[in-house]
Amino acid sequence: MLPHLCARSIQARFTLVAGIISLLAFMIIGGGADLGVRNRVENTIFKETEGVATEWIGSLQSSSASPATIRTGRSRIDLIQLVDDQGKIVAASPAAARRPRLSAVQPPVHDRIDHRTECTTRDGCVVLTAVRVPPLETQVLWQGQPHYMYAGMAQPPLLASNMLELLTGSAILAAAALAAWATWWVVGRTLRPVAMIRAKTAEITVSDLSMRVPEPPGCDEIAQLARTSNKTLARLEAAVEQQRQFASVVSHELRSPVAGLHTQLEEALLYPTDVDPMKTITTALSTTERLQAIIDDLLVLARIRSAPPATPEPIDLGALITEEVATRVHGTPVRTHTTGHVTVLGNKIQLIGVLNNLLVNAQRHADTSVEVTTTRTSDHAVITVTDDGPGIAPHDRERVFEPFIRLEDGRRRDPGGSGLGLAISRAVITAHHGTIEIEDSPRGARFVIRLPLIPETARGGAGTP
Structure with missing residues (x-):
C-alpha cells in the first residue's frame, strides 16, 4: 500500500477529518440556504398575490362586479377568483375561469388575509392569497353576504420540484470535495520535507554517519526538526569517531603488555632450564598489575562518560x-x-x-x-x-x-x-x-x-x- 494511503497516514487522516467537517458544515449552510430561498420566493409571490387581491377588491367600489371575467393585465398573478360564502365563483380571471374553486379557506373577519399553497392531483400546486372582502364593500355590493377573493399563480418549478435540493446538494458535495482536495494538497506539501527526511534517514548507517537530512527553508517546526536532526547526527558522528579512535588506542596500548606477557610465558615453557621461573612470574605479575590498572582506569572513564550523573x-x-x-x-x-x-x-x-x-x-x-x-x-x-x-x-x-x-x-x-x-x-x-x-x-x-x-x-x- 502506498504510504499516503496508509491508515496511519497523517495526510489521509487530515483529509478525512477535513472532508467530514466540511461536509457537515456545508450541509448546515446548504440547508439554511435552501430554506431561505424557498421562503424568499414564496414571500415574494405572497406579496404580489396580496397586492393583486387587495387592488381588485378596491376596484369593486366603482364596479358592480357583475362581469364573470377579471382582467389581470401583465401581472404574473393570473389566477384570480371572487367566490361567495356558498362556494360559487362570482368572477374569475381567464386562467382561473376553467378551474374549480382555488381554495376552500374562508378567512374570518378579524384576520382577513391568509397565505397558503393549495395542491390538487389534477391542477398541481397553486401559491395563493385568500382575502375576505371588507364588511363595508360586502354590505354595499351584496347586502352583507360574505365574499372572498383568491389571487395566486402556479407554483414555480423551483418550488414544485426537487431542483433546488439537487442544486444545493451538488454544491455541498462539490464544496466538501474541494475542501478535502485542498487539505490533501496542503498537508501533502507540508509533509513533503518529512518524507525527504525519512528517506534520507533510512540511508544513514553506522558505517557512514556523514550524511545529513535535507533542511527545508524557513523556521517552522519541520525545518527546526531537520536542523536538530542534523546537529544530533553531527554529535553522533563525532561520538562514534571518538569511540573508534579510543578503541584503536586502547587496543594498541593493551597489545604491547599482552604481547610481552605472552612472549615471557612462552619462553618459560620452551626453555624451562634456561629461564628463571621466579623472575618470569614476577615480571608477569607486574605486567598483569599494569593491565589491571589500565582496565580500571578505562572503566572509570567509560562510567563517567556514559553513566547518568549522581545527585550533586x-x-x-x-x-x-x-x-x-x-x-x-x-x-x-x-x-x-x-x-x-x-x-x-x-x-x-x-x-x-x-x-x-x-x-x-x-x-x-x-x-x-x-x-x-x-x-x-x-x-x-x-x-x-x-x-x-x-x-x-x-x-x-x-x-x-x-x-x-x-x-x-x-x-x-x-x-x-x-x-x-x-x-x-x-x-x-x-x-x-x-x-x-x-x-x-x-x-x-x-x-x-x-x-x-x-x-x-x-x-x-x-x-x-
Whole structure:
C-alpha cells in the first residue's frame, strides 16, 4: 500500500477529518440556504398575490362586479377568483375561469388575509392569497353576504420540484470535495520535507554517519526538526569517531603488555632450564598489575562518560582542598591559598579524584614546591594547581588530556602510568559543566579548573541544593 494511503497516514487522516467537517458544515449552510430561498420566493409571490387581491377588491367600489371575467393585465398573478360564502365563483380571471374553486379557506373577519399553497392531483400546486372582502364593500355590493377573493399563480418549478435540493446538494458535495482536495494538497506539501527526511534517514548507517537530512527553508517546526536532526547526527558522528579512535588506542596500548606477557610465558615453557621461573612470574605479575590498572582506569572513564550523573551535593572547595593537602605528608611540599565559602554543586568523590591526580602529577614534576589556590569570579570557582618543574610545551597542552598520551618526561618519571589520569580528570570536570586547561606560567605547569558556583539562593539554605 502506498504510504499516503496508509491508515496511519497523517495526510489521509487530515483529509478525512477535513472532508467530514466540511461536509457537515456545508450541509448546515446548504440547508439554511435552501430554506431561505424557498421562503424568499414564496414571500415574494405572497406579496404580489396580496397586492393583486387587495387592488381588485378596491376596484369593486366603482364596479358592480357583475362581469364573470377579471382582467389581470401583465401581472404574473393570473389566477384570480371572487367566490361567495356558498362556494360559487362570482368572477374569475381567464386562467382561473376553467378551474374549480382555488381554495376552500374562508378567512374570518378579524384576520382577513391568509397565505397558503393549495395542491390538487389534477391542477398541481397553486401559491395563493385568500382575502375576505371588507364588511363595508360586502354590505354595499351584496347586502352583507360574505365574499372572498383568491389571487395566486402556479407554483414555480423551483418550488414544485426537487431542483433546488439537487442544486444545493451538488454544491455541498462539490464544496466538501474541494475542501478535502485542498487539505490533501496542503498537508501533502507540508509533509513533503518529512518524507525527504525519512528517506534520507533510512540511508544513514553506522558505517557512514556523514550524511545529513535535507533542511527545508524557513523556521517552522519541520525545518527546526531537520536542523536538530542534523546537529544530533553531527554529535553522533563525532561520538562514534571518538569511540573508534579510543578503541584503536586502547587496543594498541593493551597489545604491547599482552604481547610481552605472552612472549615471557612462552619462553618459560620452551626453555624451562634456561629461564628463571621466579623472575618470569614476577615480571608477569607486574605486567598483569599494569593491565589491571589500565582496565580500571578505562572503566572509570567509560562510567563517567556514559553513566547518568549522581545527585550533586554542595561542596566547599576550600575545605576540600585543605583536607586533601593535609593527607599528603610525603613528596614535594604543597602550599595552599584558599578563599572561604567557594561552594559548588558536584560529586565529592570524583572531585577528590581529580584533585589527587593533579597533585600527584605536580609533585612528580615539581622541583621544590606545589601551590594550590582557590578563587572566585562572578559565577565560577577557580582552582589552580601550579608546580615549579619543567612545564608543558604549548603544543602539548591539549594532547596530554587525550587517553594514553604520555610525554617523554612523564614516561621517564612514572614508567608504570596508564596515561588516563588527565583524560579522566577532564571527563569529570566536563560532567560538572566546568573546564580544565593548562595556562601560561612563569615556571612549571599551571592547571586551571573552573566550576560554576552554586546559586546564591541555594547556598543561603541549610546545605540542600
